[in-house]
Amino acid sequence: MLFESAPDDISLNVVTVARPALHRVLTHSVAEGRAPDLAVLDSVWTHEFAAAGFLYALEDLNEAWVRGEYEADFLPPLVAASRYEERTFAVSGFADAAGLWYRRRELESAGIRPPGTWSHLRSASRALMKTGIPHPLVMPGGSKGGETTAYCLTAFLASNGAQVLGPAGVTLHSRATAQALRFLHGLVETGILSAEVVRYEWNRPIRLLAEAQAAISFGGSYEALALAESLGVPLQSLGEQVGFIPVPAGPRGAAASVLGSMVFGIFRQAGNPIGAMRLLESAVAPASLANVARSTGRIPARRSAVALAAPEVPFLAQTAGFLDRAVTRPSTPSYARVSSQL
Template identity: 45%
Template sequence: MTVQPSMVDPSHPIPVYAQLKSHIMEMVLNGRYGVDGQLPTESELCQHFGLSRTPVHRALAELASDGVVIRHRRRGTFVAPEWLEKQAGKRVLTVVVPKGPWSRLLQTEAPADLTVSITVVELDSLHDYLAQAVASGVAPDLALVDSVWVPEFAAAGYFRALDDLDAQWAREEYRERFAQAFVVAQTIGDSSVAVQLEADVAGLWYDRNVLQKAGLRSPKTWAELLDACATLSRGGMTAPLVLPAGPASGEAATYCLLALLASNGSAILGPTGVLPDRAQLVEALEYLQKLVAADAIRPESVEYTRDQPIKMLATGQSVFAFGGSYELPALAANAGLDQERAWKRFGFLPTPAGPSGSPATLAGGMALGIFRQAKRPDLALHLIQALVSSEAQSRMALSTGQIPTRTAVISRVAAEDSLLAQSSAMLEGAVVRPAVPSYDRVSQQLQKMFADIILGRISPAAASEYTAELISAITGLPVAQS
């Protein structure tokens, strides 16, 4: 069957290169390009779709990277016969993932009877991209999202309940065999609305070599961390501790702040309402200001992007960096090391204990959700089940360093990888971010408070009161009585 290409709409929330890539894929699968398999030239595609050369070039480059087409210099672009042969009888599923290892993972683990058409979006843009796609009626079949967005997307009606598609699998497999912290957070009423693909934990990265040379131990308490930073400062280190500390870092700042609060027995939401442990929160904010006063952290940290602290640690500009367990590849790349050598140089531990708490961590990660607008929700669940099988979870964990969420796999991979052993142990007992539909607005408020405290714009006590009232207004939950 021959299909005519749809026009690409520049006003559409999906980038024009992704729209064009999808159209070309559809035309390839439907035999639009005839027996020789030659595609129009870039100039012809530009003219036909009314596009500049940049999105056309990117669409063709991604199709070539996916193995769909072969590009010959001076001869043109052709459908890859081997790829087309493999697609016979397959069904097509549209998936959106953030930038990272996820596209490769999906291509590797997708069942043989599925063709997965993948759109990759920057993580910072993914939330708005998906919201706009739903509003325009063009949501993908499946998306990989930050797990903390699941309650919001579910409340807005974006996701289909897994129980509607396969109640037995949701009940006996997912809710019984996966990390319970995520299962609970992603269960609305009696139904699961997303599946946690992987997990990561927040903690403190440190340079083992520098600490050893300075005669210091890895800190287990806030006091030990402050003392270690003071020693390093006296030795000439201008920024011993770095952290994402404001809106420029986005969710990374909230992730680290909530881990710090947890290490002092404090949380943003509790059974009695907003900020149930106000004294512990104030104590944590006072500690941040002590770190600034001691030159352990710099005021300009409020301007750091989310990847800057890890780059500074990797290049020797700091000795400690708050971040996630997922940072090892970035540490290795920025330090010019392979991951095995990077793990020998850099250590990772839970956020040191505050005076009112114990060493703690916060768990996060990415979850898979099936959209109500999905054309083939059954195929989307089929893909999810393949991605979270025991074998796929093992391969994912060992290749990316991300913690598997199937409980039986966690101990298996921990025995093979020392970083996974460390981060997996930290996952047990980790807290998770508040599972509320308005979390994104709560997070933005916390990022602003974080920056104001670092810059000394507000006192910890005043920040506590002001933030409690704002979060109460955002969530509709009462302020806990202190």
């Protein structure tokens, strides 16, 4: 993506880091005085890195672009999440939404509509058990699932009007949270959800869905390409095999999704911050994002790019519709500790 969109007068030296090690590698690089000019980081680290003074406020590099393009065209929840003390420190290229994947054939064969509420999810799962699927619902449920577990749990809590953090601090002691956890516990007790989910790696649930060992899976929109490849279908035809919907509504809430992304940030140790900003602007240009979306199914973070790609990838049109209503993961410099506790 960066090589294809880089201006002709900018040469690139790209280092690839595995996602689980990325936070550690970036913080160590800053400590050693050799941070990259431009880096990709998880959006929930933006406040942590900004508060620590690691990143440039992008208004200092090109305020006209921030006001004229970023604030005008990018998804509002992502714009808000990239700001710290009223300044912009990161830019999302793509958006990820948490929700439920489901196999169309299994649900249609059992005469089941995609669930819209918790009670419907439970009754649909019970009906699917009768078709021979021992544990029809799957999700990442433990520390081995890493950030994917926190991502899915945050969306599930939001579907019952619960949140992880509020203005006064941690809010996991609420009645809405307790009700959500009791519901999940009940799914395990009835066999709908296997107790083994606490040992699943982050991508185990979606593999079980692709193998028809489950019919419904908590997950993220970013799994679209991997799911299409596992099912052996073109990305453009994925919607014929599976559907993707927000997490069904709980008794105290409404159908919900959590919006997340990886973002570009420019480090204060950058040798060429203006060049890094030009590269960032090129990488997130509408045509660049649309090209990547067509081949990967990723949802562009700006509306104009969605409009360019959606006619060729129906999945984008399906998921982009509920992004404006999605919530974001807690924005706090201490998010890494919050996530590990979830």
